[in-house]
Amino acid sequence: MSAWLDRLRRWTVWPMLWKEFLQLRRDRLTFALMTGLPAIQLVLFGYAIQTDVRRLPTVVVDESRTSESRALVQVLQNTDNFRVITRVSDRADAKRWIERGAARVALVIPPDYQRNIRGGHTGVAQLLIDAADPQSSGAAIAGAQLAAQARGAQLLAQRYQLRSPVEIRVRPWYNPAQRSATFIVPGIVGILLTITMTLITSTAIVRxxxxxxxxxxxxxxxxxxxxxxxxxxxxxxxxxxxxxxILLLGVLFFGIPVRGNLALLYALALVFIVASLGVGLLISTVARSQAQAMQLSFFFMLPNILLSGYIFPRAAMPEPAQWLGLLLPLTFFLDILRGVLLKGVG
Known part of the structure; x- marks a missing residue:
């Protein structure tokens, strides 16, 4: 036992460790940036990155001006996908609002809307959508379809005393409020670790x-x-x-749940951190200057962000892109983070 301890004490790694810790201690600005910047980025990204589109600015062209048209507008607002900002007189005015970016959606209700409903026909309204942003337009289309179904069910229930013959009761697990931060913030842990671990080690040998x-x-x-x-x-x-x-700020600022075992998460994170550091060291041995090392690091980080499933679902990617994603450590670490934190898996 004493021989083993003596060999451990004489291990040549200790002087190298002492040198690196002294260098970190002297370069306090770099250490502060490595620990402080991720916290700032977490708060910024957590608040700024939102995948759920809500309250799209909407103008209304109500040519019917009846109780039925007002009920349709109210049902549309109740979906929380639309926010009526004003009422305009005609379609040309609505078009001007959309063209200058003041509104994203225009609801046009024709004069015969209530007359058609009362006469037993289908009341048709039109929704004009600025589809330059596909995500916003998708939210508007989904909200319009939901509002039409809800209002149609109300009218059928009032007129014929009918109930829907089919009902599907949805119970979302793990993120019942459908909050973007609950999905985004755990992934930011992996993104920031990838960026900082790869960058600082890619310049180590070059420096x-x-x-x-x-x-x-x-x-x-x-x-x-x-x-x-x-x-x-x-x-x-x-x-x-x-x-x-990052985890502490995520819990305090964004209410991220911690349902799993943190000790397990930290143990699995060691594999990811070492993998990221290894990639950084590989870049450091190939590059001939710190500028080259940083460029190669960014070349590695961009596929991590795009192909790992952090922003875009991997199931929606072509198969070659999914195969490339399997070569990235972040792809698996994101599953670990969300599985342990949000689902409590073991």
Whole structure:
């Protein structure tokens, strides 16, 4: 036992670790940026990135001016997809509102709308949508269809005392309020760890080469494994600090649930952090300058953001893109984050 402890004490990795910790201690600005910037980005992205489109500015052209037309407008607003900002006189005025970006949707109710309903025919209204943004237009179309079904069911119930013969009761799990932050914020943990871990290690060897200290490291009596561990271990600790700060802020500011075992999450995060650091070290050995290292790091990070499932569902991607996504550590870490935090899986 004493021989093993003596060998551990003489391990050549300790001087390298001491050097890296001293460098981190002296470069306090970099350490502050590595821990403080992720917190700022989390708050910014968590509030700014919203995938659920609500309260689209809407203008109304009510040529009917009846109780039925007012009921339709009210049902449309009750979906929470539309926010009526004004009423205009005709279609040309509604078009001008949409063209200058003041409104995204225009509801046009024709003069014979109530007369058709009272006469047993279908009351037809038109929804003009600015479809330049597909996500917003999709939300408007879904909201319009929901409003039409709701109003149609109300009229049938009033006139014929009929109830719907089929009812599907939906019970959403894990995110019942359908909040974007609940889905987005856990993914930000993986995104920020990928960015910072890859960037700081991709410049590690290059920085030693540019400063002229790489030759000194080569002639020192330490092995390759000690050199690599000495470079990696301090940044593993920085990664855990970042992860803890982001999770704490996510719970405090966005109410992110923590249903699973945090110890399990931290243990699995070690694999992801080491993988990201390894990619950074690989880039660092290939690049010849810090500028090249940063460019290669960004080249690696963009597929991580686009193909990992953080923004776009992987099921909607073509199969070759899904295969590429399987080569990225972030693809699996996002499943781990959302599974442990939101679902409580083991």
């Amino acid at each position: 030693e080469r540019e400063r002229g200290t790489l030759e000194q490291l080569i002639v020192t009596p330490i092995g390759k494994s000690s050199l690599m561990l000495g470079k990696l271990v301090p940044f593993v600790m920085v990664g855990y600090v970042q992860m803890s700060v």
